[in-house]
Amino acid sequence: MPSQPKYLTGDEAAIREFIDKFDIFLLDCDGVLWSGDHVYDGIPETIQMLQSRGKRTIFVTNNSTKSRDEYLKKLTTLGIPSGGVEDIFGSAYSSAVYISRILKLPPGKNKVFVLGEAGIEKELQSEGVAFIGGTDPAFRRDITQEDFKGIADGSLLDPEVGVVLAGLDFHFNYLKMAHGLHYLKRGALFLATNTDSTLPMHHGFFLGAGSAMAPLVNASGQRPLELGKPSQAMMDAVEGKFHLDRSRTCMIGDRLNTDIKFGVDGKLGGTLHVLTGVDNKEAWQKEDAVAVPSFYADKLSDLKLVA
Ligand SMILES: O=C(O)[C@H](O)[C@H](O)COP(=O)(O)O
Numbered sequence: 001m002p003s004q005p006k007y008l009t010g011d012e013a014a015i016r017e018f019i020d021k022f023d024i025f026l027l028d029c030d031g032v033l034w035s036g037d038h039v040y041d042g043i044p045e046t047i048q049m050l051q052s053r054g055k056r057t058i059f060v061t062n063n064s065t066k067s068r069d070e071y072l073k074k075l076t077t078l079g080i081p082s083g084g085v086e087d088i089f090g091s092a093y094s095s096a097v098y099i100s101r102i103l104k105l106p107p108g109k110n111k112v113f114v115l116g117e118a119g120i121e122k123e124l125q126s127e128g129v130a131f132i133g134g135t136d137p138a139f140r141r142d143i144t145q146e147d148f149k150g151i152a153d154g155s156l157l158d159p160e161v162g163v164v165l166a167g168l169d170f171h172f173n174y175l176k177m178a179h180g181l182h183y184l185k186r187g188a189l190f191l192a193t194n195t196d197s198t199l200p201m202h203h204g205f206f207l208g209a210g211s212a213m214a215p216l217v218n219a220s221g222q223r224p225l226e227l228g229k230p231s232q233a234m235m236d237a238v239e240g241k242f243h244l245d246r247s248r249t250c251m252i253g254d255r256l257n258t259d260i261k262f263g264v265d266g267k268l269g270g271t272l273h274v275l276t277g278v279d280n281k282e283a284w285q286k287e288d289a290v291a292v293p294s295f296y297a298d299k300l301s302d303l304k305l306v307a
């Protein structure tokens, strides 16, 4: 059984020791910095404080609805200082890089059928990967008898599709799932930006990426290869891009089976669980907890040292 996580809230000496222990902080976003468009109190000042102490802050989110450029806009709008787009590493970017630089799809089978929002499309575009589906309004309608016929006989399918990439999709419907299913039946690879079951939003919980793609997982009998947290393919990509010294790096997150597991499996120097998002303390006090953090705090802004 891993050792008991160290509680930081209100313990200035422990907070100083914690901050001094690391050079790089990998920061989750939803449930840690903000809930939807509402930034939690004290977050800009806390990030500023870490940066003013020479710490690097890298934003590592599973939310694939936005591209890195759009996240930079959101961070800036919410007053959260960052080192620019280069310090943002989202699951949409992670997936686009995996497809373009690792998979290297053969010509004639190098298109992606997207089940997700514009963030995925923009990152695929930035990696020069062709795609269909996604936010295309042609897919935002009810299925018809012609669709059933054309999908079943393949006349409505694009033969160049080699991958089905699923993420958080606020517009999933039967027609898109039907196309996705038949591309998988024809041998396309099934990838996911992430499979979080829920999304913390406006102080409530909504369907996450994993729940949005569940009909396709059920109908196909296939589980997608995940390219977001806790995938170690993403950790290797983050390590490569930022030249991480894992022992001097800490992952900060609100969710055990993504953020904390990402840091623990990645053998980082530490993980900090904050209680402002998906999981509470009880989640890692359980015997069969999926991952146990090395530190925890009520909220990220509890780290805010004045001097
Ligand atoms: O369903 C989702 O995609 C997740 O809830 C969301 O992406 C989580 O984002 P993160 O906490 O990793 O920033």
Ligand SMILES: [Mg+2]
Pocket (backbone or CB within 6 Å): 028, 029, 030, 031, 032, 253, 254, 255, 277
């Ligand atoms: Mg989160």
